[in-house]
Amino acid sequence: MKSFDYVITDEVGIHARPAGLLAREVKGMAGSTVSIGKTGDEKVVNVLKVMGVMGLGIKKGDSVTVTVEGGDEDAVCAKVEEFFKANF
Amino acid sequence: MISIQGKGVSVGVAAGKLYFYQRAKSTFDRHIVDDTDAEWARFKSAQEKAIEQLGELAEKARAEAGDEAALLFETHQMMAEDLDFEEAIESMIKDDRLNAEAVVTDVGAQFAEMFASMDDSYMQARAADVKDISGRIVSILSGAVQGGIDSEEPIVLAADDLAPSETVQLDKSKILGFVTSLGSGSSHTAILARTMGIPAIIGVGDLLKEEYAGREVIVDGGTGNLFVDPDDDTRDRLMQKRAELIKRNELLQQLKGQPNITKDGQSIRIYCNIGSPDDVYPVQENDGGGIGLFRSEFLYLECDDYPTEDYQFEAYKKVLSDMNGLEVVIRTLDIGADKQIDYFEMPHEENPALGNRALRICLNRPEIFRTQLRALYRASAYGKLSIMFPMVTSVWEVREAKKMCEQVKKELTAEGIPFSEDVDVGIMIETPAAAVISDRLAKEVDFFSIGTNDLTQYTLACDRQNNDLGRFFNAHHPAVLRLIKMVCDNAHRNGIWCGICGELGADLELTETFLSIGLDELSVSPRSVLPLRQKVRDTYVSVVREGLMNDLLGDQTSL
Incomplete structure (x- = not known):
C-alpha cells in the first residue's frame, strides 16, 4: 500500500466536477484501488464513488490522505498525486 | 389587466403569449421482477443512453451559453455513471427484485436526501441534480415522451419550475421570457436564463394560473x-423600457471588460x-470592479430581534465568495436617524439626525458591535473584505472601534477560527x-x-428629507466639493x-471634477457603472483640471 497527504488549495474543494474527473482518471488504472479520506479521519471512500467523495465535504484548506492498493502502486500513486497537484 | 409580483432574476422586458410548459410524463408501475439480471441490463442500457444524452446536452449548452453552462451537464454525466449510485441500484x-424504474426513483431520492442534509449550500443544491438524473433515467426506461414547446410562434414560457436539462433542451428561438411559480435566484433556471439573456421571473407562486394560457x-x-x-x-411604458434596455445592453457589450481610464x-x-x-448579480452584470458600500443594515431591518453571529456570517460570506476575490467594503451597522429598528428600543429623540446613530450606537452598545465584527472577520476568510465605520467625528471613536477589531481577532485566534490577516479598515x-x-x-x-448625502446635509445644515429646502440643498455647493478635495x-x-460612496459619485456632471x-x-448603484465608465473614458483630465480647480478654489464665483 502506498499513500500521500495533500492539502486542498482549490477554492471549491472537491466538488462534483473535480470528483468526477478524479474518478475518470482512476478508472483507467486497472488493478488498483484508490481511496480518499480526510487525514486522520476513519472514514475513507473509494474515489470511484463520486457521490461518496462529495459526501466527505472536503473544503479548501483540508488535508486529505490518499491511498493506493494493488496494481503498480508506485506508478499509480505518483500519477494520482500529480493529478491532485494539477486539479485540487 | 392583472399585475403579478414575482422575483426578477434576469433583466429584460419581453411581451408575448403565455404558454405552459408541457412536461414529459413518465408513469410506471412498481412491481416485482423475475429476471433480475435482465432488469439490471435494462438499467445499464438506460444509464448509457442517459450519459449519451447528457453529453449531447453539454455540447448544446456549450454552443449556446459557453463552458460554464456545459459544466453542469458534464457534472450530471459523471454523477450518472457514479459507482456509488450504480451499486445502490x-x-x-438484485435483493428486492424491484423493477428498475422504481429502484432508480428510490435510490435517486435517497441520494438527494443525503445532499439536502449536508451543511453546505453548494451540496444542498446537488439534491436537484440527483433528482434530475434519476428522472432522466426513469424517463428512458419507461419510454416517456419528450417534453417541450409545441408552438409555431415565440412565447413566454410558464412552468412550476424547470430542471436544468429541461431548460437547455428547449428551443430558445421560441422563448421570449420565463415565468416560474417556484425557484430561487441561484436556481439553474435563473442562471441559465441570465446566461442566455432571456428575461425571467421566478417565485410567482399560485398567482400564476393555467387559465392565463394563451x-x-x-x-x-x-x-x-x-x-x-x-x-x-x-404596454407603451414597458416597450420603451425594453428599447432602453436593449440600448443599454449594447453599451454594456462595448464597455464590459474595458478599464475606467x-x-x-x-x-x-x-x-x-x-x-x-442578492444584489451581487447586478454588480457582475454591470461589470462593477468591487463593492464599495455594502449596507449591513438590511440584516437588522429584516429581523425581529438582533441577528445572530452565524446569521450575519452566512450573509457576509455569501457576498464575499460570490464576488470571487474582488474587494467588498462592508459598512458596519448604520441605523438611527431615518432608519429606526424597534427591538433596539432607542429612546425617542427630538433630532435623530444629530442623535444616537451608527457608530455611536455601536460604541455605546459594544455587545451588538462585537457580534457584527466577529461575523465580519469570520467571513473575511472567504474573500477580500474591508470594514468601514460610519458617522465618525473624532479620532478616539476610530481608535476605540479598531481596538474592538483587535479584540475580536484575538478571540478568533484563541478559538482557532480562521480569518484573513489583511482586512483593511476604513x-x-x-x-x-x-x-x-x-x-x-x-x-x-x-x-x-x-x-456625500450626509456630508451635504450636515455641511449645508439642510435636512435632505425636507422637500421645501429644494434650492438650498445643493450637492454641488463649493463647500461640499472643497471638503471632498481636502479629504x-x-x-x-x-x-x-x-x-465616494454617496449618490454624488454617479453624478456625471461632476465626474470631471472628481477626476x-x-x-x-x-461607488455607485450597479446601473450607473457603465454610463460612468463611458464618461471617464471620454475625459481629458489634463485639459479640464486647471479650469475646474480654479472655479472650485478661487475667490470669484458666478453662482
Missing part, C-alpha cells in the same frame, strides 16, 4: 412584474453600492468634523469613503485611498 434490483403577457425580469392582458399605457491615462475604480447579498467621511480633521484620521485607517488630499498625503481632484474610487 444494483443491490436493490393570453398576452409582459414580463419585466428586472422588477419581477408580470402583467397579464396589459393595458395600453403599461481617461483619454490621458488616469484611472479610477468604479465599485457598487448594494443592500443585500471610515466614512460624512460629517464636516471628520473632513476637517481628515489629516489626523488618515493616520488611523486604510481608506476613506465620502458619504482626498489628506488621504493621499498619508498614503491611503479615498473614494481632477484625484479620487481613487467611486
Whole structure:
C-alpha cells in the first residue's frame, strides 16, 4: 500500500466536477484501488464513488490522505498525486 | 389587466403569449421482477443512453451559453455513471427484485436526501441534480415522451419550475421570457436564463394560473412584474423600457471588460453600492470592479430581534465568495436617524439626525458591535473584505472601534477560527468634523469613503428629507466639493485611498471634477457603472483640471 497527504488549495474543494474527473482518471488504472479520506479521519471512500467523495465535504484548506492498493502502486500513486497537484 | 409580483432574476422586458410548459410524463408501475439480471441490463442500457444524452446536452449548452453552462451537464454525466449510485441500484434490483424504474426513483431520492442534509449550500443544491438524473433515467426506461414547446410562434414560457436539462433542451428561438411559480435566484433556471439573456421571473407562486394560457403577457425580469392582458399605457411604458434596455445592453457589450481610464491615462475604480447579498448579480452584470458600500443594515431591518453571529456570517460570506476575490467594503451597522429598528428600543429623540446613530450606537452598545465584527472577520476568510465605520467625528471613536477589531481577532485566534490577516479598515467621511480633521484620521485607517448625502446635509445644515429646502440643498455647493478635495488630499498625503460612496459619485456632471481632484474610487448603484465608465473614458483630465480647480478654489464665483 502506498499513500500521500495533500492539502486542498482549490477554492471549491472537491466538488462534483473535480470528483468526477478524479474518478475518470482512476478508472483507467486497472488493478488498483484508490481511496480518499480526510487525514486522520476513519472514514475513507473509494474515489470511484463520486457521490461518496462529495459526501466527505472536503473544503479548501483540508488535508486529505490518499491511498493506493494493488496494481503498480508506485506508478499509480505518483500519477494520482500529480493529478491532485494539477486539479485540487 | 392583472399585475403579478414575482422575483426578477434576469433583466429584460419581453411581451408575448403565455404558454405552459408541457412536461414529459413518465408513469410506471412498481412491481416485482423475475429476471433480475435482465432488469439490471435494462438499467445499464438506460444509464448509457442517459450519459449519451447528457453529453449531447453539454455540447448544446456549450454552443449556446459557453463552458460554464456545459459544466453542469458534464457534472450530471459523471454523477450518472457514479459507482456509488450504480451499486445502490444494483443491490436493490438484485435483493428486492424491484423493477428498475422504481429502484432508480428510490435510490435517486435517497441520494438527494443525503445532499439536502449536508451543511453546505453548494451540496444542498446537488439534491436537484440527483433528482434530475434519476428522472432522466426513469424517463428512458419507461419510454416517456419528450417534453417541450409545441408552438409555431415565440412565447413566454410558464412552468412550476424547470430542471436544468429541461431548460437547455428547449428551443430558445421560441422563448421570449420565463415565468416560474417556484425557484430561487441561484436556481439553474435563473442562471441559465441570465446566461442566455432571456428575461425571467421566478417565485410567482399560485398567482400564476393555467387559465392565463394563451393570453398576452409582459414580463419585466428586472422588477419581477408580470402583467397579464396589459393595458395600453403599461404596454407603451414597458416597450420603451425594453428599447432602453436593449440600448443599454449594447453599451454594456462595448464597455464590459474595458478599464475606467481617461483619454490621458488616469484611472479610477468604479465599485457598487448594494443592500443585500442578492444584489451581487447586478454588480457582475454591470461589470462593477468591487463593492464599495455594502449596507449591513438590511440584516437588522429584516429581523425581529438582533441577528445572530452565524446569521450575519452566512450573509457576509455569501457576498464575499460570490464576488470571487474582488474587494467588498462592508459598512458596519448604520441605523438611527431615518432608519429606526424597534427591538433596539432607542429612546425617542427630538433630532435623530444629530442623535444616537451608527457608530455611536455601536460604541455605546459594544455587545451588538462585537457580534457584527466577529461575523465580519469570520467571513473575511472567504474573500477580500474591508470594514468601514460610519458617522465618525473624532479620532478616539476610530481608535476605540479598531481596538474592538483587535479584540475580536484575538478571540478568533484563541478559538482557532480562521480569518484573513489583511482586512483593511476604513471610515466614512460624512460629517464636516471628520473632513476637517481628515489629516489626523488618515493616520488611523486604510481608506476613506465620502458619504456625500450626509456630508451635504450636515455641511449645508439642510435636512435632505425636507422637500421645501429644494434650492438650498445643493450637492454641488463649493463647500461640499472643497471638503471632498481636502479629504482626498489628506488621504493621499498619508498614503491611503479615498473614494465616494454617496449618490454624488454617479453624478456625471461632476465626474470631471472628481477626476481632477484625484479620487481613487467611486461607488455607485450597479446601473450607473457603465454610463460612468463611458464618461471617464471620454475625459481629458489634463485639459479640464486647471479650469475646474480654479472655479472650485478661487475667490470669484458666478453662482
